[in-house]
Amino acid sequence: MIPSIGPCRCVFLLGLLAVSSSVCAQQAGDREKEFLRAAAAGHLENVIVVRMFDGFMALPRTFVLLGMTSTNVRFEVNLHTDSSLGKTGIVTAGLFVPSPDGKRKDVQSGLPVPSAPTRTEKRGIFDIEYFDPADKTESTNVLIRRKSAYLLLEGSASILKDGILDSYFALTGPPAIFSASWLSGSSGANRSGPSGADAQPCEARTVRFNIVAFGQPMRQMFRIYPGSDAESFRLTGLAADDMVVAINGRAVMPGDNNLYQSLHDSADGKPVTLSIKHGSSRREVTLESTKLKRALQGCPRR
Numbered sequence: 578m579i580p581s582i583g584p585c586r587c588v589f590l591l592g593l594l595a596v597s598s599s600v601c602a603q604q605a606g607d608r609e610k611e612f613l614r615a616a617a618a619g620h621l622e623n624v625i626v627v628r629m630f631d632g633f634m635a636l637p638r639t640f641v642l643l644g645m646t647s648t649n650v651r652f653e654v655n656l657h658t659d660s661s662l663g664k665t666g667i668v669t670a671g672l673f674v675p676s677p678d679g680k681r682k683d684v685q686s687g688l689p690v691p692s693a694p695t696r697t698e699k700r701g702i703f704d705i706e707y708f709d710p711a712d713k714t715e716s717t718n719v720l721i722r723r724k725s726a727y728l729l730l731e732g733s734a735s736i737l738k739d740g741i742l743d744s745y746f747a748l749t750g751p752p753a754i755f756s757a758s759w760l761s762g763s764s765g766a767n768r769s770g771p772s773g774a775d776a777q778p779c780e781a782r783t784v785r786f787n788i789v790a791f792g793q794p795m796r797q798m799f800r801i802y803p804g805s806d807a808e809s810f811r812l813t814g815l816a817a818d819d820m821v822v823a824i825n826g827r828a829v830m831p832g833d834n835n836l837y838q839s840l841h842d843s844a845d846g847k848p849v850t851l852s853i854k855h856g857s858s859r860r861e862v863t864l865e866s867t868k869l870k871r872a873l874q875g876c877p878r879r
Contacts, residue, residue, distance in 0.1 A: 603661050604661075605661060605663045605664075605733065606661060606662050606733065606736045606737060608639070608659065608660065609637040609639055609660065609737055609740070610737065612635075613635060613637060613737065613740030613741060613744050614743070616635035616744045616747070619747075621635070623638050624637055624744070625637075625652075625787075626748065626787055626800075629670055629726075629728065629745070630702075630726055630728075630745070631723075632749030633789075635748065636652055637737070638658075639658050639661075639662070640652040640653065640666075640668065640734075646686070648671055648672050648685040649669065649670065649686060650669070650670045651667060651668065651669045651670075652668040652669075653666070653667050654732075662733040663733065664732065664733045666731065666733035667732055667734055668729070668730055669728070669729040670726075670728050671727060671729075672684040672726055672727070673690040673727055674725065690727060691718060691720055691729070694706035694708055694720070695707055695708060700742055702723055703721050703722065703723055704721075704722050704723070705719065705720075705721055705742075706719070706722065707719055708720065716731075716732055716736065717735055718732075718735055719738045721738070778837065778876075779873075779875065780804075780873060780876050782804050782805050782806045783806065783809040783810055783813060783840070783872045783876075784801060784804045784809075784810055784815060784836075785802040786799040787799070787800050788800075796822075796830075797830060797833060798822050799820070799821040800819075800820055801816070801818065801820070803817050809872040809873075812871055812872040813840070813868070814865070815853070815862065818855065819853045820854040821851050821852070821853060822853070822854050823851070824839050824849065824852075825848070825849060825850055826852070838878075839851070840864070840869055840873060841878045843865070843869040844869040847866075848863070849863070851864065
C-alpha cells in the first residue's frame, strides 16, 4: 500500500533498509516559472510583456496591475487566479535618485527604495541586489537595477528573479522571437504555446495575440500573431506583428485583455473598427461581419 501525506506521495521500498522518497505536487511558483521559461523560448500566451529598461520583459499572467503613475508600475500576484505562488508578491518598476545621505528615493512617489543590500551580483547589464527582510519567515527582497531604473521584487515575486531576467534577455536578443520569420511561422518554431494546441482557446485557430504594455504613463496594445489556420487569419484582414492600439476609437487600456470579444461582436453583425500600428505606419481595419463569422465558425462566444 502506498500512503499519501499532504501533497506528496511517499513510496516506501521494503528490503534490507526502509528507504523513502517522495514525488511532490507543484511547488510555489512552479507555474509562473513555467510561463517565464516558455516566454524565453518564444511562447507568449501566458505572460504580459512589459516595456522595461531598454527592452521587453515578461511577467506571468497570474500577476495583475495594481497601480501606475507616470514613472511607476506595480503588479501584484492575483491569488484568486491559478497562481501557484500561494502568497502575496509585488513587482514594482520605477526610477530612483540618491539622496545626500546615500539613501535612494523613488523619483515619482518620493518613497524610499532599498539602499543597503546584504549582497550584490552582476547579471549581464544588471546589478542584482538582495535585501534580507526584518521577519525571517518572509522572502528576501530582490532589486534588479540598471543605473537609476529599477525593478523591485517583493514577497513571493522574488523567487521569479531568474525567470524574469531570462525573459528580458530572450525578448531583447537572440532568439529574435519578434522577427518577421518567427511571426510568419517560417522559422519552424512551435508557436502553439507551452501547453500545446489543445490548451489554446478556439479563437486561436484564427488569430492569436499577447498584451504589450509600454510608455509612461503606461499604455497597452495587442500584438497580433497568425492563428493556426492561415485562411481563417486572412479573413480578419490583420497581419502578423500588427499592433491594435484602439477599438472603435477607444484606446486599448491597461486591464483590457480580450480582443476575441471584439471579433465575436463583428461576427454577430456589430460594427468593429480596429486602429492598427505597424512599424511607423497606421491604418484603420473595419472587420467584415460575414468573413469573421466564417473565421470563427465553431467557436462559441464565452
